[in-house]
Amino acid sequence: xxxxxxxxxxxxxxxxxxxxxxxxxxxxxxxxxxxxxxxxxxxxxxxxxxxxxxxxxxxxxxxxxxxxxxxxxxxxxxxxxxxxxxxxxxxxxxxxxxxxxxxxxxxxxxxxxxxxxxxxxxxxxxxxxxxxxxxxxxxxxxxxxxxxxxxxxxxxxxxxxxxxxxxxxxxxxxxxxxxxxxxxxxxxxxxxxxxxxxxxxxxxxxxxxxxxxxxxxxxxxxxxxxxxxxxxxxxxxxxxxxxxxxxxxxxxxxxxxxxxxxxxxxxxxxxxxxxxxxxxxxxxxxxxxxxxxxxxxxxxxxxxxxxxxxxxxxxxxxxxxxxxxxxxxxxxxxxxxxxxxxxxxxxxxxxxxxxxxxxxxxxxxxxxxxxxxxxxxxxxxxxxxxxxxxxxxxxxxxxxxxxxxxxxxxxxxxxxxxxxxxxxxxxxxxxxxxxxxxxxxxx
Numbered sequence: 001x002x003x004x005x006x007x008x009x010x011x012x013x014x015x016x017x018x019x020x021x022x023x024x025x026x027x028x029x030x031x032x033x034x035x036x037x038x039x040x041x042x043x044x045x046x047x048x049x050x051x052x053x054x055x056x057x058x059x060x061x062x063x064x065x066x067x068x069x070x071x072x073x074x075x076x077x078x079x080x081x082x083x084x085x086x087x088x089x090x091x092x093x094x095x096x097x098x099x100x101x102x103x104x105x106x107x108x109x110x111x112x113x114x115x116x117x118x119x120x121x122x123x124x125x126x127x128x129x130x131x132x133x134x135x136x137x138x139x140x141x142x143x144x145x146x147x148x149x150x151x152x153x154x155x156x157x158x159x160x161x162x163x164x165x166x167x168x169x170x171x172x173x174x175x176x177x178x179x180x181x182x183x184x185x186x187x188x189x190x191x192x193x194x195x196x197x198x199x200x201x202x203x204x205x206x207x208x209x210x211x212x213x214x215x216x217x218x219x220x221x222x223x224x225x226x227x228x229x230x231x232x233x234x235x236x237x238x239x240x241x242x243x244x245x246x247x248x249x250x251x252x253x254x255x256x257x258x259x260x261x262x263x264x265x266x267x268x269x270x271x272x273x274x275x276x277x278x279x280x281x282x283x284x285x286x287x288x289x290x291x292x293x294x295x296x297x298x299x300x301x302x303x304x305x306x307x308x309x310x311x312x313x314x315x316x317x318x319x320x321x322x323x324x325x326x327x328x329x330x331x332x333x334x335x336x337x338x339x340x341x342x343x344x345x346x347x348x349x350x351x352x353x354x355x356x357x358x359x360x361x362x363x364x365x366x367x368x369x370x371x372x373x374x375x376x377x378x379x380x381x382x383x384x385x386x387x388x389x390x391x392x393x394x395x396x397x398x399x400x401x402x403x404x405x406x407x408x409x410x411x412x413x414x415x416x417x418x419x420x421x422x423x424x425x426x427x428x429x430x431x432x433x434x435x436x437x438x439x440x441x442x443x
Contacts, residue, residue: 024328027337028321032314035344039313042351046306049355056120061222064118064127064169068221069291070109071163071228072197073136073213074284075102077204079152097154100146101280104136107231111219113240115296126296129171129220130240134162136231137212141204145279156203160213161188163197163228163284171218174198178213192283224248226293229269232278236267242296249292250274267292305363308410310351316402317347319427323398324385326435331391339385343378350374371403 061067080095115128143150164170167187174185185198198217219225226249227236245263247253251273253265271278274290321340328335350370357366379396386392409420 024325024337028325028340031337031340031344032317032321034341035317035348036314038345038348039310039317039351042313042348042355043307043310045352046310046355049359050304050307053123056123057125057222060118060120060125060127064222065220066166066169066222067224067226068169068219069163069165069226069228069288069293070132071195071284071287072230073104073107073134073160073162073215074230075138075141075202076100076159076161076199077102077141078154078157079148080154081152098282100148101284102138102141103230103232103278105139105232106135106137107229107234108135109133109227109235110237111225111239113225113238113242113294113296115240115242117298124298125222126298127220127222128225128240128296129218130225132217132219134176134215134217135212136214137210139210140208142279143208146281150206150208153204153206155206158202158204159199160202161197161199162215162217163195164219166221167196167198169220170198171220174215174217176200176213176215178202178211190283195284224293224295226291228287228291229274230287231269232271234267234269236269236293237265238294239264240296244297246295246297247293248295250290251292265294305410306351306355306358309354309367309406312406312409313348313351315424316406317344319402320347320399322431323395324382326431327386327391327395330434331386331388333386335385343381346374346377346381367403367407371400371407375399375403 077100078097079100081098082093082095084091085094086092109132111130111132113128113130115126117124118127119125141153143153160176162185175182176185177183183200183202185200187196188199189196204211225238227234229236229251239262241262243258243260243263245258245265247256247265251267251269253267255264255266257264269292276285276287276290320343324335324340324343327333350373353370353373354366357369360366361369375396378399379392382395383389383392386395405423409423412419
């Protein structure tokens with residue numbers, strides 16, 4: 001009789017395990033924790049594909065031209081300084097050449113930027129080409145501010161400099177016009193400051209009179225174009241055929257107009273707005289902290305949106321399992337933990353489908369196809385779990401609402417927190433309402 005008693009106890013224990021709501025909830029919670037492993041692997045996959053895209057951007061930029069930052073124009077004015085040196089016990093006076101730098105009073109830069117998307121495999125990279133026009137006015141050199149005398153200046157050795165990040169982006173032979181003369185640029189590299197760009201010999205008159213010039217440079221670059229405001233008054237105007245410019249740097253444009261296929265922008269920066277003066281000795285300091293301009297962004301970055309979507313995967317799994325669990329109670333169905341696991345793996349697989357499709361057809365259409373595929377798969381599978389088509393339809397509708405909800409959150413970045421919080425509040429309220437009559441102690 002004892003074996004029969006033990007068997008009866010074992011059967012009762014198994015029956016209690018199978019029917020206990022508390023145990024089922026613990027099992028579901030454990031399954032959710034287990035599913036965090038493939039979910040983390042999915043995030044790693046998306047980040048790996050994003051790194052591949054960055055590598056493609058770097059490779060194309062290395063062959064086309066890097067991001068461009070324009071520093072200039074400014075004047076490099078050599079001068080002589082007398083020093084007393086002692087050699088072999090004798091003192092003598094030597095004259096050493098140094099350089100002073102002067103910035104313009106007025107600087108106007110205008111550019112017509114023509115972006116295009118280059119392809120490297122399945123990845124797109126934004127590059128641009130355009131014509132940059134410079135107009136600058138220099139005053140009489142304020143030598144007294146640097147304690148210099150006119151007789152110290154080597155007027156015939158003065159140069160005008162324009163700094164650029166990547167000289168490979170220069171197209172044709174750039175030149176400038178000053179006082180009716182056309183002068184040609186030459187490349188330069190400042191070994192002290194590592195600043196590089198274009199320079200032109202521009203002898204000044206000892207009378208130290210103001211002058212102005214204009215110049216035109218055909219320029220190529222990748223993704224971004226920025227300017228350092230060297231003028232006491234710096235004006236920048238940029239336009240181009242691109243729907244999604246991102247204005248960056250220390251100053252935002254005073255005027256902007258962005259349409260589906262075109263943008264226009266205008267900046268004005270005064271010398272009161274920047275933390276440096278108009279004259280330097282020895283070299284131009286690092287002024288990159290005052291740069292401003294624009295980045296040419298792709299209309300939609302599918303990897304960023306996929307990452308944001310994948311971060312909500314735990315929420316989707318929990319809500320889906322909660323819906324499945326409540327329907328199991330109300331329909332008095334028996335859903336095995338293994339079936340929960342299979343449904344969970346399908347919910348995680350969704351994100352791999354999303355990133356695979358989005359690389360080919362874009363995020364919006366990929367989201368639609370991946371969502372429809374997973375919802376249809378789970379709808380057909382849930383038919384084996386519930387006794388009626390009505391129950392299958394309810395579960396399918398719930399999943400559809402979840403994926404629409406996540407899509408809205410991902411697309412509405414500014415209101416994502418508000419929409420997400422309200423959505424979760426509504427989900428919790430519905431769960432509390434429909435479960436209020438469940439006798440949890442009885443089960």
